[in-house]
Amino acid sequence: MRLDLPRWFDLHTHFRQGSGTAHYIADHLAMGCAGVLAMPNTRPPVSRISGPTTEQAWSIESYRAQLLNAGADAFEQLIVPLYLTHDTDADMITRGVSSGLLRAAKYYPPHGTTNSEHGVPMTEWIGSDVLRAMEDLGVILCIHGEQHGLRGPDYFDRNQTAESLFYTETMPRLVEKHPTLKIVCEHITTASAATFVRSAFDHVAATITPQHLMFTIGHLVQGLRYHLYCLPLVKFDADRSELREAVLSARQSKFFAGTDSAPHTDKLTECACAAGCYTGGCAPQLYASAFEQAGADLSTATGQDAFSRFLCTNGPAFYGFPASEKRFALRREPSHPLPFSVEGKEVVPLPHGLGFDLDWSITIDD
Numbered sequence: 606m607r608l609d610l611p612r613w614f615d616l617h618t619h620f621r622q623g624s625g626t627a628h629y630i631a632d633h634l635a636m637g638c639a640g641v642l643a644m645p646n647t648r649p650p651v652s653r654i655s656g657p658t659t660e661q662a663w664s665i666e667s668y669r670a671q672l673l674n675a676g677a678d679a680f681e682q683l684i685v686p687l688y689l690t691h692d693t694d695a696d697m698i699t700r701g702v703s704s705g706l707l708r709a710a711k712y713y714p715p716h717g718t719t720n721s722e723h724g725v726p727m728t729e730w731i732g733s734d735v736l737r738a739m740e741d742l743g744v745i746l747c748i749h750g751e752q753h754g755l756r757g758p759d760y761f762d763r764n765q766t767a768e769s770l771f772y773t774e775t776m777p778r779l780v781e782k783h784p785t786l787k788i789v790c791e792h793i794t795t796a797s798a799a800t801f802v803r804s805a806f807d808h809v810a811a812t813i814t815p816q817h818l819m820f821t822i823g824h825l826v827q828g829l830r831y832h833l834y835c836l837p838l839v840k841f842d843a844d845r846s847e848l849r850e851a852v853l854s855a856r857q858s859k860f861f862a863g864t865d866s867a868p869h870t871d872k873l874t875e876c877a878c879a880a881g882c883y884t885g886g887c888a889p890q891l892y893a894s895a896f897e898q899a900g901a902d903l904s905t906a907t908g909q910d911a912f913s914r915f916l917c918t919n920g921p922a923f924y925g926f927p928a929s930e931k932r933f934a935l936r937r938e939p940s941h942p943l944p945f946s947v948e949g950k951e952v953v954p955l956p957h958g959l960g961f962d963l964d965w966s967i968t969i970d971d
């Protein structure tokens with residue numbers, strides 16, 4: 606079987622900084638990716654609009670220049686959101702929009718995930734001049750939707766997780782105060798989040814990663830397969846079913862690809878594990894398998910329509926840029942993404958880390 610598709614967009618990825626960046630970008634281009642939203646949780650964070658990089662911050666301008674220089678000039682779109690920190694003010698939003706550099710801003714729950722220590726609690730943003738300015742000027746708010754600062758039993762339990770709490774308690778307050786704010790709920794993992802997004806206004810959408818469509822917490826815990834450790838954590842079967850139903854629902858326009866591909870050169874530390882799965886080079890193949898596992902028949906027009914909406918067209922439509930006119934293809938033929946070295950350390954792609962081969966391969970005809 607061969608699927609011919611428009612080139613796709615990854616609206617949530619991590620390209621980091623330093624010598625690995627060119628490799629990560631090349632992996633994205635090699636998988637037929639036409640454009641990306643590159644997350645700002647770099648070291649230091651991307652928390653200014655313009656000007657040179659300092660010890661405290663990249664600017665959107667300086668980080669974009671770095672990425673373009675490392676190969677990202679081959680993308681049709683390169684969005685870098687502003688990391689919302691204590692330094693962000695409404696004037697920065699206004700200036701960012703007039704400069705053309707600011708299209709989105711990212712909320713990180715403080716200490717909730719990799720490099721999120723500069724985040725400011727959502728309760729402080731709700732009703733703020735910053736979110737009002739974003740609402741007025743059409744800047745998209747990308748949200749890492751997990752309640753922060755919880756104790757273990759509240760963080761992850763059978764009936765409640767940091768994410769389900771965030772979507773049942775915090776998000777309703779956010780959309781009530783900012784009813785016209787465009788929002789992308791990033792890497793959603795729970796039935797609570799999927800339900801929230803489906804019942805919210807059309808200007809509230811979500812990205813979903815391949816790993817959250819494919820795996821559950823059981824896959825991670827059985828053998829402690831730490832390559833699958835990312836945040837938010839993979840969840841329960843009932844959650845995965847809701848995500849699958851969301852992406853397969855007829856003519857859906859709210860759910861789109863955001864791989865959250867997150868390379869780590871020190872995945873295992875002395876007493877912990879870094880959160881993030883690397884899916885550069887293999888995300889469309891994983892998404893295709895995930896859709897098939899969810900019951901889509903990719904040989905039919907209906908199956909292909911659902912897949913193409915999710916991977917190639919819903920994201921651009923939501924962000925307000927055109928879908929790609931270039932094409933790429935997925936062939937049903939096994940492929941084996943391999944670990945590679947960055948600064949003498951290994952980055953391990955998810956399928957290799959979990960010991961499985963991909964069912965699909967990529968062809969790019971120029």
Ligand code: NCD
Pocket residue numbers: 619646718719720749834835836837865867868880881882
């Ligand atoms: C991401 C990373 O490594 O930057 N990690 C992850 O587990 N998803 C950060 C994030 O998006 O949460």
Ligand code: ZN
Pocket residue numbers: 617618619644865867
């Ligand atoms: Zn991420």
